Structure formats: structure tokens, C-alpha cells
Amino acid sequence: MLHQLEGSQAIARSVALCRPNVVSAYPISPQTHILEGLEGLVRSGKLESCEYMNVESEIGAISVALGAESAGARSYTATSSQGLLHMMEVVYNVSGLELPLVMTLGNRAVGAPINIWNDHSDAMAARDAGWLMFFAETNQEAVDLHILAFRIAEETQCPVIVNVDGFILTHAYEQVDLPSQDQVDEFLPPYKPNTSLTVDNPMAIGAMVPPEYFMEVKHLAHRKQEQALEAIENLGNDFYNKFGRNSGGLVHGYAIQEAETVVVTMGSVAGTIKDVVDELNREGMKFGELSICCYRPFPVSAIVSALKNARKVIVVEKSLAIGLGGILSREIELALNGLDVQMVSVVAGLGGRNITKAMLKECFLKKSSGEVTFLGLDEKLVNSNIGSGL
Amino acid sequence: MSNYTIGGGFSGENATVQSAHDRPNTITSGHKACQGCGEALGARCVLDAAYRLTGGKIVVVTATGCLEVFSSVYPENSWNVPWIHSLFGNAPAVASGVAAAFRRLGKEDVRVIAQGGDGAIADISMGCLSGMFERNDDVLCVCYDNQAYMNTGVQRSGVTPSFARTATTLPNGVYFGNEERTGKNVPKIAMAHGIPYVAMGSVGNIRDLEQKVVRAMGIRGARYIHVHVPCPLGWGYPTSETIRVARLAIRCGLFPLFEAENGKVVGSTPIEDQVPVEDYLRTQRRFAHLFGKNAPVNALESLQNMANENIDEYRLVGGLAHE
Numbered sequence: 001m002l003h004q005l006e007g008s009q010a011i012a013r014s015v016a017l018c019r020p021n022v023v024s025a026y027p028i029s030p031q032t033h034i035l036e037g038l039e040g041l042v043r044s045g046k047l048e049s050c051e052y053m054n055v056e057s058e059i060g061a062i063s064v065a066l067g068a069e070s071a072g073a074r075s076y077t078a079t080s081s082q083g084l085l086h087m088m089e090v091v092y093n094v095s096g097l098e099l100p101l102v103m104t105l106g107n108r109a110v111g112a113p114i115n116i117w118n119d120h121s122d123a124m125a126a127r128d129a130g131w132l133m134f135f136a137e138t139n140q141e142a143v144d145l146h147i148l149a150f151r152i153a154e155e156t157q158c159p160v161i162v163n164v165d166g167f168i169l170t171h172a173y174e175q176v177d178l179p180s181q182d183q184v185d186e187f188l189p190p191y192k193p194n195t196s197l198t199v200d201n202p203m204a205i206g207a208m209v210p211p212e213y214f215m216e217v218k219h220l221a222h223r224k225q226e227q228a229l230e231a232i233e234n235l236g237n238d239f240y241n242k243f244g245r246n247s248g249g250l251v252h253g254y255a256i257q258e259a260e261t262v263v264v265t266m267g268s269v270a271g272t273i274k275d276v277v278d279e280l281n282r283e284g285m286k287f288g289e290l291s292i293c294c295y296r297p298f299p300v301s302a303i304v305s306a307l308k309n310a311r312k313v314i315v316v317e318k319s320l321a322i323g324l325g326g327i328l329s330r331e332i333e334l335a336l337n338g339l340d341v342q343m344v345s346v347v348a349g350l351g352g353r354n355i356t357k358a359m360l361k362e363c364f365l366k367k368s369s370g371e372v373t374f375l376g377l378d379e380k381l382v383n384s385n386i387g388s389g390l
Numbered sequence: 391m392s393n394y395t396i397g398g399g400f401s402g403e404n405a406t407v408q409s410a411h412d413r414p415n416t417i418t419s420g421h422k423a424c425q426g427c428g429e430a431l432g433a434r435c436v437l438d439a440a441y442r443l444t445g446g447k448i449v450v451v452t453a454t455g456c457l458e459v460f461s462s463v464y465p466e467n468s469w470n471v472p473w474i475h476s477l478f479g480n481a482p483a484v485a486s487g488v489a490a491a492f493r494r495l496g497k498e499d500v501r502v503i504a505q506g507g508d509g510a511i512a513d514i515s516m517g518c519l520s521g522m523f524e525r526n527d528d529v530l531c532v533c534y535d536n537q538a539y540m541n542t543g544v545q546r547s548g549v550t551p552s553f554a555r556t557a558t559t560l561p562n563g564v565y566f567g568n569e570e571r572t573g574k575n576v577p578k579i580a581m582a583h584g585i586p587y588v589a590m591g592s593v594g595n596i597r598d599l600e601q602k603v604v605r606a607m608g609i610r611g612a613r614y615i616h617v618h619v620p621c622p623l624g625w626g627y628p629t630s631e632t633i634r635v636a637r638l639a640i641r642c643g644l645f646p647l648f649e650a651e652n653g654k655v656v657g658s659t660p661i662e663d664q665v666p667v668e669d670y671l672r673t674q675r676r677f678a679h680l681f682g683k684n685a686p687v688n689a690l691e692s693l694q695n696m697a698n699e700n701i702d703e704y705r706l707v708g709g710l711a712h713e
């Protein structure tokens with residue numbers, strides 16, 4: 001059914017449709033409205049059989065969720081930025097213990113300097129933590145990805161982070177289609193944990209693993225993520241068949257067949273980029289767009305097959321590896337290793353800096369110098385600081 | 391009445407769980423703890439008593455530290471109960487999550503115990519612990535207090551006693567071990583949350599400890615037991631002396647055994663034959679610098695004052711035991 005909802009409320013309602021037993025989260029902008037929404041649904045009795053835990057910190061929030069998941073309860077948490085970093089030790093622990101927890105990350109910059117606005121720095125801090133990671137392009141996709149996330153997590157026994165651009169999506173009022181409870185129940189069966197803490201079959205979870213076995217454990221985690229690629233693709237198809245929407249899956253291409261230049265990105269900025277692509281194509285050029293929906297596992301084959309005909313690939317990302325440059329652009333470059341394509345790396349929108357169509361258009365048409373482009377950078381300010389002895 | 395026998399001698403209600411031929415054996419032998427480890431003994435007593443009382447319906451969340459490392463190195467495992475280790479700093483929160491799950495899954499008959507060392511519970515988990523207390527989650531948290539970070543090589547914790555030598559409070563002629571009157575009193579912090587049950591126990595008095603576990607398990611909500619567990623390696627005494635050292639700590643008054651309900655002390659275990667703190671301190675190398683030529687002037691007096699304050703506060707000598 002169609003609703004006019006704030007992104008966070010839509011996500012809260014979608015999570016509620018997945019019938020979690022334990023929800024535990026700690027307020028931080030821009031994620032806060034999601035937890036308020038869920039608390040409200042629990043308190044009003046609309047979300048039954050669910051415990052909403054008010055905790056004292058993010059490490060508490062995710063640890064409660066970890067404990068609940070290990071006891072066999074479908075569990076959920078959400079955070080942003082500093083909150084994720086505050087959780088980080090437990091983030092690695094959840095995946096190491098193979099607990100299929102689902103977490104929403106309302107993407108926000110990481111300080112210092114403190115900044116509450118959107119970029120993907122927080123997500124990038126978790127990219128090697130063993131979680132599956134998805135990026136939503138629209139609020140509708142955010143709704144859909146949460147339903148998919150629980151199914152994927154429980155089927156693959158891997159935790160999932162659903163990335164949703166802070167403010168741009170979390171605080172935007174848009175029309176979204178919320179599936180019915182019956183539809184979701186049909187798609188997402190009740191949680192049956194593989195291993196859990198039970199007195200009928202006592203087991204020790206979380207042993208110390210010495211060097212003789214540790215490498216194998218990590219190798220298996222890597223293999224499991226690789227195998228998850230197929231499950232993610234199949235479940236994306238299932239989702240399409242059941243709900244009629246092309247949410248989820250690995251990558252989404254736009255005008256990609258004929259394209260000579262393809263712009264690769266993640267998250268909500270894809271919408272703006274597609275508008276620019278349309279404009280350029282109307283002017284007779286051959287541009288396309290590729291959104292990475294599933295960022296972990298990194299879908300190398302899907303990316304290669306989407307980009308194999310491109311002559312130029314422009315990666316626009318909201319993250320920066322300080323001392324290296326782009327993160328996604330390096331990963332795409334590695335994936336395309338051996339193909340004859342020109343790579344352009346664009347870092348954009350850090351700390352909520354506006355990304356406009358005009359800026360993108362100019363950038364896409366510029367001849368690349370081979371250096372990383374910082375979109376909309378105030379060169380004068382930067383140079384005056386370098387001049388002053390930085 | 392206190393009972394200093396571990397092996398038996400009393401029957402019926404007065405017998406210890408440990409003296410029973412069919413004790414539950416929640417931690418099996420063969421683990422890697424040092425000989426004479428007070429923490430291994432403490433955990434066995436606590437969990438066996440809880441297991442016996444609940445008919446085996448317990449789940450145990452253990453923090454990183456000696457207890458976890460000596461009991462669960464893959465492919466071996468000493469635990470005969472459903473058990474989880476997550477991290478050093480989150481055991482109380484993980485336990486809160488397990489309890490929340492059981493509440494929602496209709497398994498409230500299974501009880502949740504969080505446990506860890508003093509470093510884990512008193513220091514790095516303090517935030518999670520306070521959260522668990524203030525929400526009154528149905529969790530029993532047990533702190534095995536060996537008064538330092540043993541697993542990482544005996545560094546100071548927030549409950550290391552005054553003047554104790556640790557790897558990070560080495561006496562050097564200018565400093566005399568741990569700073570005087572620093573540190574925190576976790577049972578009092580727990581009591582300040584008004585939780586239904588708080589107790590201090592010791593492996594020096596097994597029957598008293600078991601009774602406290604039984605009382606704690608008879609109550610729902612957040613409960614806390616702080617257990618004194620001497621560590622031969624960290625404290626520097628022969629491995630055969632753990633029980634004697636633990637008893638001297640009780641008898642000198644430095645480790646008061648008491649119980650509190652809803653934030654108020656309701657009873658204490660009387661000292662039967664009081665000794666000066668010196669008798670306790672002299673057993674351990676961590677206090678050796680308090681004696682001999684270069685000893686600090688007021689250390690013994692200061693520690694004796696602390697013991698006397700405990701004796702007064704909890705009426706440990708000639709006072710009232712349980713009403």
C-alpha cells in the first residue's frame with residue numbers, strides 16, 4: 001500500500017514487518033527517527049512480541065542485539081557515524097560469531113571535525129568487517145532492502161548492514177509502497193537459528209582459536225561471502241517476482257548497453273547522476289550509470305560484465321581513504337584489471353557537500369588528469385592553507 | 391554459622407553443592423588455569439550452585455580474561471553449560487540481550503548469568519553493567535575479583551587494593567605500589583542502582599558463597615555478586631595457599647562478606663577469629679615491600695584502618711549476622 005512517509009519511518013515500518021523479537025539502538029543523527037519509530041510501534045502494540053531495549057551506548061546496543069541473536073531471537077539495531085565506530089569491536093565480533101543480525105546505517109561523515117551530514121565514511125570503516133553491505137538508492141529501495149536483508153542474513157548466516165544516506169533519504173518524505181504483512185510473512189519465514197544458546201543442546205560459542213585453525217576460519221568466512229553472491233542475486237529475483245520491484249540484487253545498470261562512458265556510484269546520488277546521464281545522452285553522447293547495490297561481497301563478475309564494453313569508467317564516491325584516494329574507485333579498478341578502460345576517480349559530497357547536476361556534468365566532460373578529483377573543492381582555501389606551511 | 395569445609399561433614403541443607411557426589415560440574419577439569427586458581431574455583435562454585443538450583447537451566451556469558459582463556463581454547467572446551475564469549479567489555483549487555491530474547495521467546499525459565507574478572511566487570515564493562523542494572527534486566531552478574539588484570543600479566547585494575555604491587559604499580563622506593571585509597575567499590579555502585587540483590591562472597595567461604603548464589607537465583611531482576619578469588623600467580627603466594635589467603639582476607643576485614651537488597655545492607659557474615667591485616671598481607675609478594683627496611687611509614691596503619699572501617703560499617707565483629 002502507498003504511504004507518504006519520512007524515510008526513517010518507512011524503514012521502521014519495514015523492519016517491523018519483518019517481526020524482530022529484539023530491537024536495541026542508541027540515538028544519533030541521522031538514524032534517530034528510525035529507532036523512535038520502532039519504539040513507538042512496540043509501545044503502541046503494533047509490533048508484537050518485540051522487546052525494545054533502551055541502552056546506554058552503541059556498544060550496549062549492538063551487544064544486546066548480539067546476545068539476543070545468539071539466544072535465537074531475530075534482532076535489529078541501527079546507527080550512524082560515531083555510533084558505528086563506538087560499536088566497532090562488536091561489529092567484527094557479530095560476523096565472527098556468524099550471527100545474522102541486521103543493522104541500518106544512516107550514512108554520515110566521521111569526525112573530527114564533527115559533522116552530522118551525509119557521506120559514506122562510516123560505511124567504509126566497516127567494509128572489511130565481515131558483514132554483507134547494501135546501499136539503498138531511494139526510500140523505496142531502503143524499505144525493500146530491509147525485508148531482503150533479514151532473509152539474506154538468515155539464509156547465509158552473515159550479518160547485513162543496509163546503508164541509507166543520512167538526511168537525503170532518512171529525512172526525505174516520499175511516497176513508498178509498504179508491502180502487506182502477509183506478503184512479507186510469505187517471503188520471510190520465521191527465524192530458525194543454526195546454532196543458539198539452548199539448554200537442550202549446550203554449546204560453547206566464541207572460543208579462542210589458535211594459529212593452527214584461525215586462518216581456516218577466516219578463509220571460510222571469505223568463501224561464505226563469495227557464495228552469498230548467488231543467494232543475493234537469486235533472492236533479488238524472488239523479491240522481484242513477489243513484489244514486482246527490482247530492489248536488491250548485485251548491481252543496477254542504467255542506459256548501460258550503448259554507453260561508452262559509465263558512471264559508477266553507490267546510494268542516493270545515483271538519481272542525480274541518472275539525470276545528468278539523460279541530459280548528456282540527449283545531447284548525443286553515450287553515457288550510462290551503474291549503481292553498486294551489493295557492496296559486500298564485492299560483486300566482481302557482475303561489475304565486469306556491466307562495464308566490459310565501456311571505454312571510460314567514472315567512479316563517483318562519497319568516501320576517501322586518506323593517504324590513498326578513492327576507495328570504491330580502487331576496488332572497481334582492481335575488478336576491471338586487464339580491461340582496456342580509462343578510470344576516473346571522483347570524491348564527492350564529503351560531510352554533506354552539495355552535489356549538483358552542473359558540477360557532475362562539468363566533471364564528466366572534463367579531460368581527466370589521472371588524479372583524484374574532489375568535486376566542488378575550494379581550491380583557493382586549500383592552496384592558501386598549503387601555502388601557510390601545511 | 392559458617393562452614394570452612396569444602397569436602398562435606400554437613401548434610402542436608404548445610405552440605406555444599408561442591409561436597410555432593412553428583413555436583414553438576416559446570417566447568418570440567420582439564421582446563422588451563424594455573425594450579426590453585428581462585429577464579430576457576432569461584433566460577434565452579436557459583437555456576438554449580440546455580441545449575442543445581444535451576445535444574446541446569448542456565449546460560450552463561452563470559453567476558454574475555456583468564457576465565458575465558460583457560461577454559462575455551464579451540465578445540466577444547468571445559469563448559470558443560472550453554473556458554474558464549476563475545477568480548478572483554480560487553481558481557482553484561484550480551485547477557486541483557488540473551489535475557490530479552492528469552493523473555494520474547496517464552497523461555498524465561500532459563501536464567502542468564504554474566505561473569506568476568508574485575509577488569510572486565512568493574513572497569514571496561516562499567517557502562518554496560520550500569521545499563522543492565524538500571525533497566526533491572528533479569529541477569530545475575532558475577533565479578534571474580536582477583537584485583538588486577540591477570541590475563542595480560544597482572545596490571546592494575548580499578549579495584550586493585552591500596553599499596554598492591556602490580557606490573558603497572560611497581561614499588562620503586564619512591565612509590566609504594568598502588569596509590570593509597572584509589573579504586574572503586576563496585577558492590578556499592580551496584581547498590582546505588584537500587585537493584586534487588588547485591589552480595590560479596592569469597593572462595594574462602596564456599597558455603598556462604600553458594601547460599602548467596604541460591605538467594606540471588608531466587609530473585610528476578612538485576613543481581614550482582616562480587617567474589618574474592620585469590621590468584622597465586624598475580625599475588626605471589628604458593629599455589630596450595632589460595633583458600634588460606636582468601637580466609638585471611640575475610641578474617642582481617644579487608645574483604646567484608648555482606649548482602650544488600652534494594653540498595654540496603656541486610657546482613658553480613660561475621661568474622662569468627664579476627665586477625666590483623668598484617669597476617670593477610672604477609673602471605674603475598676605483592677605486599678612484600680610494606681615490610682622490612684624500606685617499608686613506607688603508614689601503609690600498614692592505613693590498611694588496618696580500611697579493614698576497621700569495613701568491620702564497623704558491616705558490623706563484622708560481634709555484630710549482627712542475618713536478621
Ligand SMILES: Cc1ncc(C[n+]2csc(CCOP(=O)(O)OP(=O)(O)O)c2C)c(N)n1
Pocket residue numbers: 429454455456457478479506507508509510511536538539540541542547
Ligand atoms: C577491548 C580490549 N582491551 C584489552 C584487552 C586485553 N585484555 C584481555 S583480558 C584483560 C584483563 C583481564 O582482567 P580481568 O577482567 O580482571 O580478568 P582476569 O584475567 O584477571 O581474570 C585485558 C586487559 C582486550 N581483550 N580487549
Ligand code: SF4
Pocket residue numbers: 422423424425426427428429430456460536540541620621622623624
Ligand atoms: S593468572 Fe591467576 S587468575 Fe589467571 S589462571 Fe592463573 S591463577 Fe587463575
Ligand SMILES: [Mg+2]
Pocket residue numbers: 507508509534535536537538539540547
Ligand atoms: Mg582480574
